[in-house]
Amino acid sequence: MRVLLFTGKGGVGKSTLAAGTAALAADSGHRTLVLSTDAAHSLADAFGVPAGPEPTEVGDLLWVQQVDAQLRFEQSWADIQRYLLTVLDVAGVDPVAAEELTVIPGAEEVLALLELRLHAASGRWDFVVVDCAPTAETLRLLALPEALGWYMERVLPVERRVVKALRPVLSKAAGVPMPTDSVFDAIERLHAELDEVRTLLTGPDSSVRLVLTPEAVVLAEARRSWTTLSLFGYRVDGVIANRVFPADGADDWRAGWVLAQDIVLAEVAESFAGLPLWRSEYRPAEPVGRVALTAMAREVYAGGDPLAVPDGDGPFRVTRTGTGAVLHLALPLVTSAEVDLARNGDELVVTVGSYRRLLTVPAGLTRHRVAGARVVGGELQVRFAETERTVGQA
Ligand SMILES: Nc1ncnc2c1ncn2[C@@H]1O[C@H](COP(=O)(O)OP(=O)(O)O)[C@@H](O)[C@H]1O
Ligand SMILES: [Mg+2]
Numbered sequence: 001m002r003v004l005l006f007t008g009k010g011g012v013g014k015s016t017l018a019a020g021t022a023a024l025a026a027d028s029g030h031r032t033l034v035l036s037t038d039a040a041h042s043l044a045d046a047f048g049v050p051a052g053p054e055p056t057e058v059g060d061l062l063w064v065q066q067v068d069a070q071l072r073f074e075q076s077w078a079d080i081q082r083y084l085l086t087v088l089d090v091a092g093v094d095p096v097a098a099e100e101l102t103v104i105p106g107a108e109e110v111l112a113l114l115e116l117r118l119h120a121a122s123g124r125w126d127f128v129v130v131d132c133a134p135t136a137e138t139l140r141l142l143a144l145p146e147a148l149g150w151y152m153e154r155v156l157p158v159e160r161r162v163v164k165a166l167r168p169v170l171s172k173a174a175g176v177p178m179p180t181d182s183v184f185d186a187i188e189r190l191h192a193e194l195d196e197v198r199t200l201l202t203g204p205d206s207s208v209r210l211v212l213t214p215e216a217v218v219l220a221e222a223r224r225s226w227t228t229l230s231l232f233g234y235r236v237d238g239v240i241a242n243r244v245f246p247a248d249g250a251d252d253w254r255a256g257w258v259l260a261q262d263i264v265l266a267e268v269a270e271s272f273a274g275l276p277l278w279r280s281e282y283r284p285a286e287p288v289g290r291v292a293l294t295a296m297a298r299e300v301y302a303g304g305d306p307l308a309v310p311d312g313d314g315p316f317r318v319t320r321t322g323t324g325a326v327l328h329l330a331l332p333l334v335t336s337a338e339v340d341l342a343r344n345g346d347e348l349v350v351t352v353g354s355y356r357r358l359l360t361v362p363a364g365l366t367r368h369r370v371a372g373a374r375v376v377g378g379e380l381q382v383r384f385a386e387t388e389r390t391v392g393q394a
Helices: 016-027 043-047 069-090 095-101 107-112 116-123 136-174 180-200 214-232 251-271 289-301
Strands: 002-009 032-036 056-059 060-067 127-131 206-212 238-243 277-281 316-322 324-330 340-346 347-352 355-360 371-374 379-385
Touching: 002 016, 002 056, 002 180, 016 032, 016 043, 016 060, 016 127, 016 206, 016 238, 016 289, 032 043, 032 116, 043 060, 043 289, 069 095, 069 107, 069 180, 116 127, 116 180, 136 180, 136 214, 136 355, 206 214, 214 238, 214 251, 214 324, 214 347, 214 355, 238 251, 251 277, 277 289, 340 379
Parallel strands: 002 127, 002 206, 032 060, 032 127, 206 238, 238 277
Antiparallel strands: 056 060, 316 324, 324 379, 340 347, 347 355, 371 379
């Protein structure tokens, strides 16, 4: 199952291009589902048909689903939240404030992605297009299992046993309810499910497509998204510049826009050099309905295969050297000075701006030491050398 995620700033045309790409795929004979996890659902509007929280057929080989993020959130988080609320209640926290404290910003959107597990398991689809929320940044939450892996594997089971033994005593003494098995179960289940989806979305059949409009502010955000998505292991496979004014027959007003857009488009090409860059014209009317959407996508991809799996190296790989290895992590559009690297036991802590990823050091390298690191050609390279050697050479 090929999975393609669309993201970009609000209003740039994510839903429209996700819908168009899906329609084009269905036209070429692929069993296609387009689903939105963005609370601001507009897929149904784009197709001009009603669509619900379950896959709805909108035509030959084409299905639409607007995931009910709130419902998914309640299903995955309810047990854990209920427990947290009782603890906060005992602590004297005001119920309204407590409710807010137990909600993680962006969590709903990410939990909506759990839906993808079921679709992957069903074997029903060749191609799934996801219309994501504006900030791809929420995808970083999928890295939570990775960050919590150590805790989940080693600490949680112990804690669970301890709590089981102490629950009767402690609950009475402290007045704080101890988590029950159902809370531990819910945490473990959520952890496993998030991990499964992250594995799917960082795998070889998944990629992210960035949508932008030729405006400086929008470009700046798209650049940051590329860096952040790469940091967390997602592969960006191309950029679509939408709402590009056609130059032909332009009056003065439009000619002014064409000129202004050309300047930003040149910066777009430079920023995302090496990635496919597609252009999508500002159309005379809103593309609504399968026919209009397909026509739009056909023009955008101009005969190219919109589903092609990106070639080249993935965002993360390890290459062996004589005495050690080099870990490569795609990290476009940043300099060495903007990246902070630290080692914490079996983990590498990579920080870029306000984003931090805890990367597990590959099994074969845990006994090696970090001999150096640099950012070149849009990737972070971390050199590992055998511990015996004092000077690592990669
Ligand atoms: N290339 C285009 N030409 C004309 N209208 C467009 C184009 N792309 C998108 N639109 C319209 O712009 C509006 C916002 O697009 P939408 O896809 O909903 O944005 P997003 O999902 O990024 O918020 C919609 O009304 C859509 O029909
Ligand atoms: Mg949208």
